[in-house]
Amino acid sequence: MSEGKSRSSPVPAAAPECGGGGRVRDRIFKTARELFYRQGIRAVGVDAIACGAGTNKMSFYRSFPSKDDLVAECLKAQVAEYWERWNASIAPYAGNPRRQIEAIFESTIAKSCGEDACGCPLSNAAVELREAEHPGHEVIRDYKAEVRRRLRQLAAEAGARESDALGDALMLLLEGSTVTRLTFAGHSGPLANSLVAARTLLDAYLPAPAKKRAAKGAA
């Protein structure tokens, strides 16, 4: 942004706290996701979002019909981003479902151990948004169901004895890993043993080690 203001006008859109490049709507969206995740959805008002995005409430309501709609849209973006990371994690190990599961754990743990991690945004939203009619509920429910489905499918592809039980067990570990992060700092919590727990379960459910040059032909 050029700085050609001769008037003492109050800082056009110079340096907002969060990303100053894109359109107002994008800045608001990005700021909202950040604040919602960091401070909680109910704790953040639209004023704080607009201000954090370097704009004001009116511009907020020109871009979003309501706060609830913004929340739902943020959750959708979170889901999309999550699947992106999921797919990127498992892509290098196509054909090796066991390794793919481990990669998902590695990715989740790495993300959860970060300094700025505050648990799973979707799970947190499920706690904060209890009104049954909130538009975000469907997003959360569909997302969690899909996580479960994929884990069970990976367990089946890996040839687990009882793939659904294994998939569910892995999901419990994953969910536990993110939620405990809210109470235990960094990697000091039980999250530190999440991957080894997953490996132990995999060892227990998968038939043969086949560790030597595994070239199994799965889907």
Added chain:
Amino acid sequence: MSEGKSRSSPVPAAAPECGGGGRVRDRIFKTARELFYRQGIRAVGVDAIACGAGTNKMSFYRSFPSKDDLVAECLKAQVAEYWERWNASIAPYAGNPRRQIEAIFESTIAKSCGEDACGCPLSNAAVELREAEHPGHEVIRDYKAEVRRRLRQLAAEAGARESDALGDALMLLLEGSTVTRLTFAGHSGPLANSLVAARTLLDAYLPAPAKKRAAKGAA
């Protein structure tokens, strides 16, 4: 003015929506715990609590210095109740740590599967109360740390190879079980496979079955 009031006196403490027996303070406390757990802490105002307890806001503030103090006290009561259930669960199996761990899972699962279950009140509070100075934080942190300590200790008592890793893994399963309950109804979620997952981990970490029934094929 003995008859100044046209209506009969407004039912001293007859039938409030929540437990009508005890003193006002107790009714408020009980109502608050229920509402906080069911609707969320931030979603419930002191007016709603007082009204739900069949009294009014002034009586609320005669019993509690502030809403935050009430919240912290509710969390403490939740912790006490939890340890009560924990101790009651493991008492019948003194001297059999493995069976005690299973009993804790059974108890937690049974509680989480209930129609009215909304996850772990302490974990939920950790999500809702993000301000670092909230008096409830210490309660939550101490509680979770103690859960971890006890599980690790039980794992050690059971003779696990790496007792800390096993204890952490069990904690992740437990935390995952309660948190997924917020998204999956009743026992339809991965929570249904929580106990079998715990047993699988126990089998993997504990040395000899030492049980007559166990007929293991793979090791």
Added chain:
DNA sequence: AGCGAATGTTACTGACCGGTAACTTACGCT
């Protein structure tokens, strides 16, 4: 230059929030 869309600015509404003041009523105890 001029037009229109996007954005900034200010002020406002109505509801709710946590918390308090002042007063009144009812009950228990001695």
Added chain:
DNA sequence: AGCGTAAGTTACCGGTCAGTAACATTCGCT
């Protein structure tokens, strides 16, 4: 009976919330 105390009642405070109205400004484009 009389007193202290627990409790009900009403009104209020200052602040914040989501959301809107009316107007001013800037910018991109032709």
